[in-house]
Amino acid sequence: xxxxxxxxxxxxxxxxxxxxxxxxxxxxxxxxxxxxxxxxxxxxxxxxxxxxxxxxxxxxxxxxxxxxxxxxxxxxxxxxxxxxxxxxxxxxxxxxxxxxxxxxxxxxxxxxxxxxxxxxxxxxxxxxxxxxxxxxxxxxxxxxxxxxxxxxxxxxxxxxxxxxxxxxxxxxxxxxxxxxxxxxxxxxxxxxxxxxxxxxxxxxxxxxxxxxxxxxxxxxxxxxxxxxxxxxxxxxxxxxxxxxxxxxxxxxxxxxxxxxxxxxxxxxxxxxxxxxxxxxxxxxxxxxxxxxxxxxxxxxxxxxxxxxxxxxx
Amino acid sequence: xxxxxxxxxxxxxxxxxxxxxxxxxxxxxxxxxxxxxxxxxxxxxxxxxxxxxxxxxxxxxxxxxxxxxxxxxxxxxxxxxxxxxxxxxxxxxxxxxxxxxxxxxxxxxxxxxxxxxxxxxxxxxxxxxxxxxxxxxxxxxxxxxxxxxxxxxxxxxxxxxxxxxxxxxxxxxxxxxxxxxxxxxxxxxxxxxxxxxxxxxxxxxxxxxxxxxxxxxxxxxxxxxxxxxxxxxxxxxxxxxxxxxxxxxxxxxxxxxxxxxxxxxxxxxxxxxxxxxxxxxxxxxxxxxxxxxxxxxxxxxxxxxxxxxxxxxxxxxxxxxxxxxxxxxxxxxxxxxxxxxxxxxxxxxxxxxxxxxxxxxxxxxxxxxxxxxxxxxxxxxxxxxxxxxxxxxxxxxxxxxxxxxxxxxxxxxxxxxxxxxxxxxxxxxxxxxxxxxxxxxxxxxxxxxxxxxxxxxxxxxxxxxxxxxxxxxxxxxxxxxxxxxxxxxxxxxxxxxxxxx
Numbered sequence: 001x002x003x004x005x006x007x008x009x010x011x012x013x014x015x016x017x018x019x020x021x022x023x024x025x026x027x028x029x030x031x032x033x034x035x036x037x038x039x040x041x042x043x044x045x046x047x048x049x050x051x052x053x054x055x056x057x058x059x060x061x062x063x064x065x066x067x068x069x070x071x072x073x074x075x076x077x078x079x080x081x082x083x084x085x086x087x088x089x090x091x092x093x094x095x096x097x098x099x100x101x102x103x104x105x106x107x108x109x110x111x112x113x114x115x116x117x118x119x120x121x122x123x124x125x126x127x128x129x130x131x132x133x134x135x136x137x138x139x140x141x142x143x144x145x146x147x148x149x150x151x152x153x154x155x156x157x158x159x160x161x162x163x164x165x166x167x168x169x170x171x172x173x174x175x176x177x178x179x180x181x182x183x184x185x186x187x188x189x190x191x192x193x194x195x196x197x198x199x200x201x202x203x204x205x206x207x208x209x210x211x212x213x214x215x216x217x218x219x220x221x222x223x224x225x226x227x228x229x230x231x232x233x234x235x236x237x238x239x240x241x242x243x244x245x246x247x248x249x250x251x252x253x254x255x256x257x258x259x260x261x262x263x264x265x266x267x268x269x270x271x272x273x274x275x276x277x278x279x280x281x282x283x284x285x286x287x288x289x290x291x292x293x294x295x296x297x298x299x300x301x302x303x304x305x306x307x308x309x310x311x312x313x
Numbered sequence: 314x315x316x317x318x319x320x321x322x323x324x325x326x327x328x329x330x331x332x333x334x335x336x337x338x339x340x341x342x343x344x345x346x347x348x349x350x351x352x353x354x355x356x357x358x359x360x361x362x363x364x365x366x367x368x369x370x371x372x373x374x375x376x377x378x379x380x381x382x383x384x385x386x387x388x389x390x391x392x393x394x395x396x397x398x399x400x401x402x403x404x405x406x407x408x409x410x411x412x413x414x415x416x417x418x419x420x421x422x423x424x425x426x427x428x429x430x431x432x433x434x435x436x437x438x439x440x441x442x443x444x445x446x447x448x449x450x451x452x453x454x455x456x457x458x459x460x461x462x463x464x465x466x467x468x469x470x471x472x473x474x475x476x477x478x479x480x481x482x483x484x485x486x487x488x489x490x491x492x493x494x495x496x497x498x499x500x501x502x503x504x505x506x507x508x509x510x511x512x513x514x515x516x517x518x519x520x521x522x523x524x525x526x527x528x529x530x531x532x533x534x535x536x537x538x539x540x541x542x543x544x545x546x547x548x549x550x551x552x553x554x555x556x557x558x559x560x561x562x563x564x565x566x567x568x569x570x571x572x573x574x575x576x577x578x579x580x581x582x583x584x585x586x587x588x589x590x591x592x593x594x595x596x597x598x599x600x601x602x603x604x605x606x607x608x609x610x611x612x613x614x615x616x617x618x619x620x621x622x623x624x625x626x627x628x629x630x631x632x633x634x635x636x637x638x639x640x641x642x643x644x645x646x647x648x649x650x651x652x653x654x655x656x657x658x659x660x661x662x663x664x665x666x667x668x669x670x671x672x673x674x675x676x677x678x679x680x681x682x683x684x685x686x687x688x689x690x691x692x693x694x695x696x697x698x699x700x701x702x703x704x705x706x707x708x709x710x711x712x713x714x715x716x717x718x719x720x721x722x723x724x725x726x727x728x729x730x731x732x733x734x735x736x737x738x739x740x741x742x743x744x745x746x747x748x749x750x751x752x753x754x755x756x757x758x759x760x761x762x763x764x765x766x767x768x769x770x771x772x773x774x775x776x777x778x779x780x781x782x783x784x785x786x787x788x789x790x791x792x793x794x795x796x797x798x799x800x801x802x803x804x805x806x807x808x809x810x811x812x813x814x
Binding site: 030031032033034036037044045046047048054082083084085090093094149152153156157160163164165166167169170259260261262264268269271272275276277 | 337340341343344426429481482484496498499500501502504533535536537538539541542545546548549550551701702703704705707708709710711736738739740
């Protein structure tokens with residue numbers, strides 16, 4: 001187990017290094033000058049050249065890359081060109097929101113997706129199964145920004161039950177923050193629950209055909225016991241993989257949702273950074289998100305052992 | 314609202330602050346340095362904290378703000394003595410004196426894009442006692458007062474210690490304004506609190522000038538990047554004011570009694586700029602051909618739709634502003650492909666591609682560039698329309714080999730010499746002997762009436778030499794809650810003198 005973990009962590013570091021190189025190159029291959037964006041339409045070429053020198057953007061790419069690698073090695077993500085603060089601090093300040101939003105959305109996806117998927121499989125072909133299939137197909141095909149704007153229209157504008165946007169004013173506590181996250185979590189979580197419904201249903205249908213399920217039924221185990229004790233646990237292994245992938249996808253989805261709901265999270269930070277060509281923020285944020293993605297995959301693999309005792313590392 | 318109190322009397326009249334006004338802005342502004350940063354968003358917020366020596370009144374004429382009076386101008390327009398108001402306090406409690414003003418102006422001359430335009434004219438700058446400063450110029454420079462009045466790239470007055478220490482963007486915001494900086498949580502909010510020791514300038518309120526009273530306890534700016542969300546927030550009553558809203562949302566805003574749509578006039582003008590330094594469009598006949606081919610009316614209609622949001626207007630300054638002039642607008646909205654074709658034939662145009670840069674990031678620029686492309690192709694141009702993201706366009710703009718024309722916009726500026734294309738180094742590179750002479754005459758003429766005559770000559774050259782095309786006037790849609798009283802409509806919204814009903 002420990003050897004497996006060490007091997008995976010080594011792989012994680014290699015992936016992170018590759019991500020660091022790719023992000024550095026992509027950010028600079030894309031045209032657009034941070035100095036020109038920062039100074040606005042009225043800036044003269046002389047002003048832009050001066051700011052490029054101040055920001056160190058006029059140095060050779062190889063020099064910039066070495067500085068960047070040295071920073072990463074000392075766990076320093078650099079300093080935002082626009083916000084004039086360390087990237088790590090900018091990320092830390094926004095991590096709570098994005099973390100909570102992702103967790104709530106993932107929780108909602110699982111809370112809807114797994115039970116509906118199980119019921120659909122058990123009642124295969126019934127009106128319930130058909131309704132769940134239709135709704136999940138619809139939810140999977142609508143973009144989360146559309147869901148977000150529709151939820152705002154219904155639950156914030158016409159019925160002012162939830163705030164339209166933001167993260168609460170000064171002194172807002174956890175309850176107030178959560179109130180601001182209800183609509184965004186729904187906008188993000190509902191389309192993703194569709195995927196979990198589909199996977200749970202398919203996985204459950206496969207397991208329900210297995211010999212040991214038939215044997216359990218033949219032994220007179222009650223239907224609920226067959227489903228919950230024998231089928232559900234085995235069906236959960238592929239579903240866990242999807243849930244893990246969904247959580248990683250949600251981090252990406254948070255980018256759109258946070259923009260629509262004006263939430264000061266990591267997604268909002270990265271969108272603004274791309275538009276402003278704030279290189280250190282783009283690099284630092286992508287590096288951290290990639291790290292999280294790889295970590296989540298690792299955690300999912302470790303969870304297999306809990307769901308299925310036959311899995312050994 | 315008119316408060317005719319003198320400087321010392323005004324302090325006693327400051328009302329007790331009440332409530333908080335929530336203002337939805339287009340995004341996160343970054344550091345709130347009004348001197349170094351020229352973005353409109355920073356100007357909108359920082360003008361509550363920092364003040365300048367002069368400010369524009371409702372008719373866009375300079376009036377004293379931290380100055381006690383208009384300057385004494387001597388030695389043929391090369392020596393300005395500016396008297397300062399007494400009893401003005403900074404937010405840290407210190408009194409403003411001439412040393413603070415000198416240090417702030419020195420920082421402005423060194424760091425602000427506007428100050429750098431003025432710096433070559435300045436021979437010396439020094440305190441003249443505790444409450445006056447003296448600026449000597451190498452030669453007369455008429456736009457000086459306008460430059461000192463701008464809230465954008467502003468000659469903001471701050472304590473001398475802060476001004477001397479800040480070599481880059483400020484990290485502490487201590488001004489003299491009616492609101493003091495309280496808290497900035499990036500991407501969440503910026504809180505400004507009523508400054509209880511604020512001393513209002515005398516005279517009735519007019520535009521940015523005259524009496525300033527902080528009736529509201531807190532002004533909170535909240536970044537809401539999505540424009541539809543800003544509209545929804547207004548309709549739901551979450552914000553008291555929202556800026557830069559999509560024009561097509563006007564009917565929705567009108568549908569709710571608690572929301573009042575605000576159309577900001579003047580606001581800005583789109584520009585179709587030509588590269589006069591390199592490439593095909595260096596030929597004035599080709600530029601005139603483009604001028605003849607375009608239907609600015611169609612371009613504006615395609616871009617903005619609702620006629621409430623634009624005006625087919627060739628004068629660079631709109632009606633109601635001091636520099637408005639129709640007589641020198643000689644070639645606007647011609648929509649004459651035959652005349653354009655004749656000019657192309659005269660120029661012996663060989664169908665080489667004309668590379669025009671535009672961006673979908675500003676939808677109105679993209680839409681009007683499509684109409685321009687069609688107009689020009691109808692006249693015989695071979696147009697290569699390049700659709701880029703805004704950051705890329707800004708980068709390519711600096712390279713004269715990369716483009717022949719580009720679409721951009723200019724926000725309203727009260728002083729013509731601040732219009733970007735007047736600067737010969739701005740990507741357009743309008744740099745002819747006639748224009749340079751006319752601009753020099755305009756910049757050195759101290760008499761406002763004569764300056765208007767000089768401006769007509771410059772605008773005449775703008776149309777005969779066609780370095781760029783002014784497409785028309787466009788307006789900005791904002792919205793305020795009906796509860797917001799006594800709001801003054803301006804391009805850079807402010808919330809002193811505003812009450813919450």
